[in-house]
Amino acid sequence: xxxxxxxxxxxxxxxxxxxxxxxxxxxxxxxxxxxxxxxxxxxxxxxxxxxxxxxxxxxxxxxxxxxxxxxxxxxxxxxxxxxxxxxxxxxxxxxxxxxxxxxxxxxxxxxxxxxxxxxxxxxxxxxxxxxxxxxxxxxxxxxxxxxxxxxxxxxxxxxxxxxxxxxxxxxxxxxxxxxxxxxxxxxxxxxxxxxxxxxxxxxxxxxxxxxxxxxxxxxxxxxxxxxxxxxxxxxxxxxxxxxxxxxxxxxxxxxx
Amino acid sequence: xxxxxxxxxxxxxxxxxxxxxxxxxxxxxxxxxxxxxxxxxxxxxxxxxxxxxxxxxxxxxxxxxxxxxxxxxxxxxxxxxxxxxxxxxxxxxxxxxxxxxxxxxxxxxxxxxxxxxxxxxxxxxxxxxxxxxxxxxxxxxxxxxxxxxxxxxxxxxxxxxxxxxxxxxxxxxxxxxxxxxxxxxxxxxxxxxxxxxxxxxxxxxxxxxxxxxxxxxxxxxxxxxxxxxxxxxxxxxxxxxxxxxxxxxxxxxxxx
Numbered sequence: 001x002x003x004x005x006x007x008x009x010x011x012x013x014x015x016x017x018x019x020x021x022x023x024x025x026x027x028x029x030x031x032x033x034x035x036x037x038x039x040x041x042x043x044x045x046x047x048x049x050x051x052x053x054x055x056x057x058x059x060x061x062x063x064x065x066x067x068x069x070x071x072x073x074x075x076x077x078x079x080x081x082x083x084x085x086x087x088x089x090x091x092x093x094x095x096x097x098x099x100x101x102x103x104x105x106x107x108x109x110x111x112x113x114x115x116x117x118x119x120x121x122x123x124x125x126x127x128x129x130x131x132x133x134x135x136x137x138x139x140x141x142x143x144x145x146x147x148x149x150x151x152x153x154x155x156x157x158x159x160x161x162x163x164x165x166x167x168x169x170x171x172x173x174x175x176x177x178x179x180x181x182x183x184x185x186x187x188x189x190x191x192x193x194x195x196x197x198x199x200x201x202x203x204x205x206x207x208x209x210x211x212x213x214x215x216x217x218x219x220x221x222x223x224x225x226x227x228x229x230x231x232x233x234x235x236x237x238x239x240x241x242x243x244x245x246x247x248x249x250x251x252x253x254x255x256x
Numbered sequence: 257x258x259x260x261x262x263x264x265x266x267x268x269x270x271x272x273x274x275x276x277x278x279x280x281x282x283x284x285x286x287x288x289x290x291x292x293x294x295x296x297x298x299x300x301x302x303x304x305x306x307x308x309x310x311x312x313x314x315x316x317x318x319x320x321x322x323x324x325x326x327x328x329x330x331x332x333x334x335x336x337x338x339x340x341x342x343x344x345x346x347x348x349x350x351x352x353x354x355x356x357x358x359x360x361x362x363x364x365x366x367x368x369x370x371x372x373x374x375x376x377x378x379x380x381x382x383x384x385x386x387x388x389x390x391x392x393x394x395x396x397x398x399x400x401x402x403x404x405x406x407x408x409x410x411x412x413x414x415x416x417x418x419x420x421x422x423x424x425x426x427x428x429x430x431x432x433x434x435x436x437x438x439x440x441x442x443x444x445x446x447x448x449x450x451x452x453x454x455x456x457x458x459x460x461x462x463x464x465x466x467x468x469x470x471x472x473x474x475x476x477x478x479x480x481x482x483x484x485x486x487x488x489x490x491x492x493x494x495x496x497x498x499x500x501x502x503x504x505x506x507x508x509x510x511x512x
Contacts, residue, residue: 046301236502
C-alpha cells in the first residue's frame with residue numbers, strides 16, 4: 001500500500017514543542033511534509049494574507065522530513081501546501097498542532113490550529129486539529145501521544161465524512177490517567193473579556209486582553225464537560241455557518 | 257422610546273468609504289458609537305490579539321459621533337466596545353461594514369466584517385455584517401443604502417433569534433435595479449488559490465495569493481445565486497461548528 005501523504009502544520013510556530021511532538025507521532029504513519037508559521041500565530045482564527053506578500057523558506061528543523069517555514073497564518077500554510085508546494089500530489093491527511101493550550105468550545109472560532117484543519121476540510125482532505133489543555137511551552141505531551149496516534153490511525157483507516165475536520169482536545173497531564181475518548185458537540189460558552197489597562201513610558205494607555213471562559217452549558221455531551229472529566233474530546237466540525245432554524249423563523253417573521 | 261445604542265465597526269478600516277456610508281445610514285436610527293480598526297484588516301477572519309497589546313484612540317473622523325480607532329482586529333473592536341468602552345451600557349445592535357467586496361458563501365470564514373458581527377452574536381447582541389460586491393475603494397453605495405436601512409429597521413423592530421448574525425451581501429450597482437431581498441443559505445464554494453511567485457530585489461522568492469472562487473452549488477436558495485441574479489442576499493449565521501450528522505456517523509463507524 002502507498003504511504004499516505006500527511007501535511008503537518010500548527011499555529012504556535014514551527015519551533016514549538018507541540019509540532020515537534022506531532023511530527024514524531026506521525027512520521028512512521030506516512031510521508032510527512034511540514035508547512036508551518038515562522039512565528040507564533042495564536043488567536044489568528046481563519047485569517048489569511050490577502051493584502052500582503054508571503055514568504056516560504058525550507059526548514060532544517062526536522063531531520064529527514066521536508067519542512068517549510070511560512071511567514072503567513074495557519075490557513076495560509078495549508079493553502080500554500082495544497083496549491084503550491086504539493087500541487088501535483090494528493091494530500092491524504094492534514095494534522096494541525098499539537099496546540100499549547102485548549103481549543104474547546106467557542107475557542108474553535110479564534111483558533112489558528114483549528115482554522116488550518118478546517119482549511120484542509122474545505123479542500124476535501126480529512127483533517128484533525130490537536131490541542132493539549134496546557135499552555136506551558138514545555139508542556140508534557142507523553143500521555144497525549146497514544147491518543148493522537150489512535151485517532152490518526154482511525155482517520156487513516158476509515159476516513160472522515162467529506163468536508164469535516166476533527167477538533168481534538170487532550171487534558172493536561174494529571175495524577176489519574178485519561179479515562180478515554182468522547183465524541184462531543186461544541187459546548188455553549190463565551191469569553192468574558194477584561195482589559196488590563198496600562199500606561200506606556202510616553203503617558204499613553206495600552207490594553208491587554210484577558211479573558212475568562214463563561215460556560216453556559218450544563219450538558220454532559222460537550223467538549224468542556226469531557227475535558228473537565230479527564231476525557232479526550234473530539235468535536236467533528238463543519239463550516240456551513242447557515243442557521244437553518246433562523247432561516248425558517250426569519251422567513252416567517254419578516255416582511256421582505 | 258429610548259434610542260437604540262448601535263455599535264458600528266468594519267474591517268476595511270475607519271477611513272474607508274464603506275463605514276462612512278454605514279454611519280450615515282444609521283445615525284438617525286439611534287445613538288451611534290464607532291469602534292473600528294485604524295488600518296485595513298481584510299481577510300482577518302476571527303483573529304483576536306492575544307499575544308500583543310491593543311491601542312485605542314478617540315477619532316475625529318465622524319462629526320458629532322463618538323468614535324474610536326483601534327489597533328486590533330474587527331473582533332477586538334467589538335470586544336473592546338462591549339467590555340471596555342461601553343461596559344456599563346447595553347448595545348442594542350452591532351453593524352459591521354459596509355465591506356468593499358463580497359463576503360458571500362465560503363468567504364464568511366475569512367471575513368473580518370462578518371467576524372465582528374459574529375462576535376456581537378456571541379455576546380447575545382443582534383448583529384449584521386454588510387458587504388457590497390464591489391472592491392473599488394470609491395464604490396457607489398447609493399443603491400445599497402435603502403436596503404441597508406430596511407434591514408436594520410427590521411432587526412431593530414423584530415430582533416433576531418438569539419446568537420444569530422446576518423450576513424448581508426448587496427450586488428454592485430448595475431443597469432437594472434436590484435430585484436429584492438432573498439433569505440439564503442451559505443453556498444457550497446471554495447477558493448482555488450493561485451500563487452503569483454515573484455523575485456525580490458535580493459533574489460528571493462515571494463508570493464501573492466490570488467484566488468478564484470469555485471462554485472459547486474447548483475441550488476437557487478443560496479447567496480451566490482442571489483447575488484448573480486441581482487438580489488440582496490441575507491444568510492443568518494450561527495457559530496456552532498459541530499456537525500451533528502458527522503457526530504452520528506463517526507459514533508457508528510469508529511471503534512473508540
